[in-house]
Amino acid sequence: MKLIVSSPPHWHSGSSEKIINLDFIIGLMPALIHSLYFFGMHAARVIALCVAVAILSEVVLKKIFKNNIGPFNGSAVYLGILFSMLLPPTSPYWLVIFGVFLSVFIGREIFGGIGSNPFSPVLVGMAILELSWPSHLNVNLSSVNYNLGFDFHSPLTALKSAGADFTSKFSLFELSIGNQVGGIGSVAIIFLFIGGIYLLARKVIRWEIPLFFALGVIGMAAIFRAIDPHSFALPWFHLLTGNVMIGMFFLSTDYSSSPFSNPGKIIFGLGCGVFTVLFRVLSVHEDGVIYAILIMNLFTPMLDKLVSGPKILKTGYFGRGIK
Amino acid sequence: MKKEIKFRQEYDEMMIGEIVLPEHIFLPITGSGDIGDLKVGDRINKYDEIFPGLISPVTGEIKEHLKMFIDGSESDVLKIAPVEDEGDNESDEGSDIPDESNEAILGKLKKSGYYLENIIESECDIVVSAVDTDPLCSVSQQILRENRKDLNKNFDLFKRIFNREKINFAVPEHLFDMVWKLQAQGVNVVKVIPDYPNGIPEILISSAFEKNSLKSPLYLKLEEFLNICNAAVTGRPNFKKVITLSDVNGMKNINVLKGTPLDHILKDSDIRSAGKVITGGPLRGSANFDLNTPVTIETDSVHVQYKKDIVRAVNDQCINCGRCNGHCPVNLSVNLITRYSEFSQFEKCRDMGVENCIECGLCSFYCPAGRSLVQLIRLAKSEINNLEGEIEQ
Numbered sequence: 043m044k045l046i047v048s049s050p051p052h053w054h055s056g057s058s059e060k061i062i063n064l065d066f067i068i069g070l071m072p073a074l075i076h077s078l079y080f081f082g083m084h085a086a087r088v089i090a091l092c093v094a095v096a097i098l099s100e101v102v103l104k105k106i107f108k109n110n111i112g113p114f115n116g117s118a119v120y121l122g123i124l125f126s127m128l129l130p131p132t133s134p135y136w137l138v139i140f141g142v143f144l145s146v147f148i149g150r151e152i153f154g155g156i157g158s159n160p161f162s163p164v165l166v167g168m169a170i171l172e173l174s175w176p177s178h179l180n181v182n183l184s185s186v187n188y189n190l191g192f193d194f195h196s197p198l199t200a201l202k203s204a205g206a207d208f209t210s211k212f213s214l215f216e217l218s219i220g221n222q223v224g225g226i227g228s229v230a231i232i233f234l235f236i237g238g239i240y241l242l243a244r245k246v247i248r249w250e251i252p253l254f255f256a257l258g259v260i261g262m263a264a265i266f267r268a269i270d271p272h273s274f275a276l277p278w279f280h281l282l283t284g285n286v287m288i289g290m291f292f293l294s295t296d297y298s299s300s301p302f303s304n305p306g307k308i309i310f311g312l313g314c315g316v317f318t319v320l321f322r323v324l325s326v327h328e329d330g331v332i333y334a335i336l337i338m339n340l341f342t343p344m345l346d347k348l349v350s351g352p353k354i355l356k357t358g359y360f361g362r363g364i365k
Numbered sequence: 366m367k368k369e370i371k372f373r374q375e376y377d378e379m380m381i382g383e384i385v386l387p388e389h390i391f392l393p394i395t396g397s398g399d400i401g402d403l404k405v406g407d408r409i410n411k412y413d414e415i416f417p418g419l420i421s422p423v424t425g426e427i428k429e430h431l432k433m434f435i436d437g438s439e440s441d442v443l444k445i446a447p448v449e450d451e452g453d454n455e456s457d458e459g460s461d462i463p464d465e466s467n468e469a470i471l472g473k474l475k476k477s478g479y480y481l482e483n484i485i486e487s488e489c490d491i492v493v494s495a496v497d498t499d500p501l502c503s504v505s506q507q508i509l510r511e512n513r514k515d516l517n518k519n520f521d522l523f524k525r526i527f528n529r530e531k532i533n534f535a536v537p538e539h540l541f542d543m544v545w546k547l548q549a550q551g552v553n554v555v556k557v558i559p560d561y562p563n564g565i566p567e568i569l570i571s572s573a574f575e576k577n578s579l580k581s582p583l584y585l586k587l588e589e590f591l592n593i594c595n596a597a598v599t600g601r602p603n604f605k606k607v608i609t610l611s612d613v614n615g616m617k618n619i620n621v622l623k624g625t626p627l628d629h630i631l632k633d634s635d636i637r638s639a640g641k642v643i644t645g646g647p648l649r650g651s652a653n654f655d656l657n658t659p660v661t662i663e664t665d666s667v668h669v670q671y672k673k674d675i676v677r678a679v680n681d682q683c684i685n686c687g688r689c690n691g692h693c694p695v696n697l698s699v700n701l702i703t704r705y706s707e708f709s710q711f712e713k714c715r716d717m718g719v720e721n722c723i724e725c726g727l728c729s730f731y732c733p734a735g736r737s738l739v740q741l742i743r744l745a746k747s748e749i750n751n752l753e754g755e756i757e758q
């Protein structure tokens with residue numbers, strides 16, 4: 043009998059990066075289907091382009107960087123879909139290509155690939171696009187070609203330009219089922235929420251970041267609301283608009299750019315929420331989720347120092363067993 | 366997930382089967398390796414004292430004196446061909462607590478190979494554990510079930526021999542009902558959730574007995590405890606050892622002679638095409654390269670994997686998912702430690718407390734990248750040891 047030897051452990055849970063990425067993609071499916079239903083071929087075009095460019099850039103860049111660690115495991119597909127969810131349906135193709143390529147290149151591969159990126163790759167690409175071509179990402183302009191049967195003013199634009207009193211015409215129900223203007227997938231609030239619950243149930247992500255992200259948004263918005271109810275919107279309004287929902291479950295939970303320690307995760311999530319509202323209220327930008335998460339990504343190495351340290355086991359044994 | 370993977374160590378009552386006497390047994394010679402006048406070809410009798418502390422478990426002829434790897438280190442071994450066991454009459458000496466003096470009992474224990482003076486004199490707290498250490502092992506549970514009636518007698522005897530006010534006793538939660546009455550007689554019974562890795566001695570003593578702040582604890586498996594009690598009554602050691610044999614199809618408990626080679630156990634259960642034979646549990650145990658390796662008191666479980674079930678290392682890039690940290694019972698930052706270890710920064714590993722790792726294997730088990738985390742940790746530990754050795758010199 044020929045025996046095989048190896049060092050322990052001799053079991054493995056069977057989880058793999060492929061399965062994790064597949065789970066992330068499944069988590070985005072409800073929102074993706076919603077976007078196809080709403081925007082039809084326009085959305086399909088953007089999504090397909092994003093995925094294709096993401097895969098292509100990953101293959102090419104891995105060749106160039108001679109990085110053959112981490113073979114194809116679906117992470118590019120996930121990156122592509124996630125990126126497309128943030129774009130308006132009318133995004134010109136060059137913008138999409140450029141954005142996705144930058145996400146893969148500057149967001150990830152330049153740092154050594156999956157697991158090494160200090161920032162969430164999707165957000166790096168998005169932030170560059172938003173700072174360079176804000177007009178092309180203006181969801182209000184891009185939506186004038188549609189007749190969606192509801193007010194197609196982005197709720198956040200309304201808040202910025204007309205103050206909180208104006209926001210009362212958006213019903214929370216309409217907002218949560220996705221009847222608002224925004225990125226093709228990021229507006230599908232309830233569908234993103236379902237996907238997020240799926241991720242939590244599959245233990246792909248942990249609950250700390252999403253929960254404290256939401257608490258951060260609600261808490262900060264409540265403080266502003268208490269100061270002046272006429273100029274600052276309700277906490278629920280903040281929670282159900284813009285990129286908050288997709289940020290909570292999908293953008294901020296990117297493994298390598300978020301802390302792994304549990305106290306770190308709590309502070310990270312809280313920080314994301316607080317900065318989101320601060321950006322919305324105090325800056326010229328309508329939505330601050332992208333910048334809020336990028337800022338908190340900066341703190342990740344520091345937050346990882348918050349681990350409680352090893353549990354020191356009792357030492358000084360008299361012995362184990364009697365020989 | 367393969368169906369065999371199960372961390373819950375809660376099993377129904379199972380029969381403990383017997384197997385036939387093996388052709389050869391391998392008797393490890395602990396200590397000096399000095400066997401006096403004995404030489405190859407000599408005949409020894411059951412209960413003969415080979416040297417103080419080593420009693421021959423069979424009557425038979427010494428075939429060979431060789432070296433073998435047992436429980437991770439090389440030791441001297443006698444290969445003995447036993448003749449048919451004429452059966453012993455252990456049971457007819459009553460199992461009541463003997464009224465003899467302590468000297469007489471100690472004499473009996475010595476005759477059985479137990480030299481316990483230093484334990485009796487020391488102040489150490491004694492922990493008896495009926496919690497199995499490995500997944501897919503139900504040895505301690507079965508022994509607890511079989512001996513539940515005699516436990517109170519045995520604890521009394523044990524306390525008398527060791528001159529202790531209190532003995533600590535860890536039992537799995539689901540069997541607590543059987544033994545809670547022992548608390549009335551000075552046994553500190555503690556419930557433990559029977560999930561891997563709660564039964565590992567270091568974890569057990571640190572977590573289950575956290576409140577008791579034990580002084581230099583001595584850990585005893587229930588089986589060893591009962592063997593000592595039995596020897597104190599009968600003056601004879603127990604040469605048998607209960608093991609759990611498991612593979613994908615199931616598990617069973619068998620009572621074998623200590624020193625029985627694994628080969629014999631597999632043949633007896635008709636396992637012919639094993640790929641890996643693991644002693645000590647699938648998460649911490651070692652894969653044996655030699656099927657002559659004998660069963661010792663440490664061997665609680667023998668796990669067989671067939672070729673198609675064997676896990677292969679993948680070793681992808683770490684994606685920083687944090688699963689390893691989340692499952693580590695001692696709360697190490699495994700992902701950072703292993704990356705430092707990968708790039709030979711062993712000092713950093715030490716600063717992060719790598720020596721606290723008990724090598725439970727859970728981090729590797731859960732890692733989606735299939736990284737060899739435990740191997741990297743072992744590398745770091747041994748390198749740190751080497752470094753410290755150099756500094757001392």
Ligand code: SF4
Nearest residue numbers: 693722723725726728
């Ligand atoms: S083997 Fe892994 S999980 Fe277990 S104690 Fe060591 S580092 Fe922690």
Ligand code: SF4
Nearest residue numbers: 683684686687689732
């Ligand atoms: S489980 Fe594996 S992939 Fe995840 S952080 Fe730990 S080492 Fe990295």
